[in-house]
Amino acid sequence: MRIPILVCALAYAAYSFANGPTWQRDVAASSLPPQSVLVDPSSFAVMGANGSFRPSAFDSGFNPTGTEPPFFQIFDQAFLKVLGKAPSLTEIASNDTFAFAHEAPIYVAALDSVFFASNDGGALGNSDIDHNNKVGRIDLKDLPAHLNGTAVNIPVAELDLPQSIQMTNGGTGPYRGNLLLITSGRGPLPPSIALVNPNPPHNATVLLDNFFGRQFNSLNDIKIHPTSGNMFFTDTVYGWLNHFRPEPLMPNQVYRLNPETGAVRVVATDFDRNNGIAFTGDGKTAYVTDTGAQGGFLGINQTQPATIYAYDVDPTTEMFANRRIFAYTDAGKSSTGIPDGIQVDTAGNVYSGCGDGVHVWNSAGDLIGKIFLGTTSANMAFAGPGRLVIMAETKIFLAEIATSPSLFSS
Known part of the structure; x- marks a missing residue:
């Protein structure tokens, strides 16, 4: 049986007051923010010979309080500053039969709308080598004036896009008034980077679809460098691993x-x-997630990376240098127990979609908290200050928190 969030909060507050460090006693002595639970790392540092250890990062999330999702999981006092005094976490759109909200979230402030792509080639995505995935839109003005964690289900509109847009998996912007989409391609149709008008008729302009005559493997994610304006993007093999792209041609x-x-x-x-x-x-530091532990039709291999790497960005060449491990994730329940899409806020905190929701690290790479959904999130986007829109496959969540996006964080 699930334990109500208030009971868990009170129990952990009592434990922390008696045993935790000063900041935890201070929090316990006052009150936790709404929909949040305090988890003291020292409480699970030693589990003992008879401890209930997790056999896999892919079949169980780390939820030691047994709290009913969704909620905020606090590991460090720095997360309290992220949340603010009155955060809320609300399911705002859902469709249990269709993974409509997988990736590529882009907030367009002029419309107060968020654009996103459905799952491409995965479970409930309704897409494969013969069928393209979908790009959708929600209008945040359709939300009630005040959210308190009670689920709502606002309309989702599907965009009618040109055939040049195949298997959208990443996006950022707006860039010069347009959505900047990155696609994985489908069958012989090439992966590409394209500008798409957020307004009908959603005309598209392809900016790139090859590397000196060779198709990319399956383009995945894209960001704009905040000072140079150049576009940086990842190319990987998930199109092939999900059976909708040919064998890879490049690393x-x-x-x-x-x-x-x-x-x-x-x-x-x-x-x-x-x-x-x-x-x-x-723009001085770049983060790249490596999701090698998730192998598509090759299966799961937990000895492979579920890792975020940090790099220095050379100020002249913009080459990525001095690679180091920023974080290794404990992943979470689902077949995607890996760090996927990644965002950064103005304080330098790093957010990544994982198997149990959104994990948040400070700039030093310490896990300070989670937006615990109990289900997979592949990506998220800030919808202006204080609003984080979270993709969760068959659901979209809105976290109202106290932080803001860094430039080009979508």
Whole structure:
């Protein structure tokens, strides 16, 4: 039986008051923010010979309080600043039969709308080598004025896109008034980077669909560098692993596209399966997720990466250098127990979609909290200050928190 969130909060508050460090006693002595649970890392540091250890990061999330999702899981006092005094976490759209909200979330402030793509080639995606995935839109103005965690289900509109847009998996922007989409391609149709008008008739302009005459494997994610304006994107093999693209022709790599000249070059390589990408607000640090543990038809291998790497961005060449491990995730329940899409806020905190929701690290790589959904999130986007829209396959959640996006965080 699930334990109500209030009971868990009170129980953990009592434990923390008696045994935790000063900040936890201070929190316990006052009150936790709404929909949140305090988890003291020292409470599970030693589980003992008869402990209930998790056999896999892919079949169970780490929820030691047994709290009913969704809720905020606090590991460090820094997460309290992220949440603010009155956060809320609400399911705002759902369709249990269709994974309509997988990736590529982009917030367009002029419309107060979020655009996103359905699952491409995976469970409930209704897409494969013979069928394209879908790009949808929700209008946040359709939400009630006040949210308190009670689920609502606002309308989802499907975009009618040109045939040049095949298997959308990533996106950012707006860029010069357009959605900047990155596609994985389908069958012989090439992966591409394209500008798409967010307004009907949603005309598209393809910016890139090859590397010196060779098709990319299956493009995955894209971000705009906050100072140079160049486009950085990841290419990996998930199209092949999900049976809708041919065998790979090139290594899994990160590329840079100069949108003014069309010049493209590799800036980072040596990944197992690179995936999401993001920059700090000053553009000096890049983050790339490596989701090698998830192998599509090859299966799951927990000895492979479920890792976020950090890089220095060379101020002249924009090559990625000095690779180091930023975080290794404990993943979470589902077949996608990996860090997928990634975003950064103005304080330098890093957010990544994982198997049990959104994990949040500070700039030093310490896990400070989770937006625990109990289900997979592949990506999320800030919808202006204080609103984080979270893709969760068959659901979309809105977290109202106290932080803001860094530049080009979508």
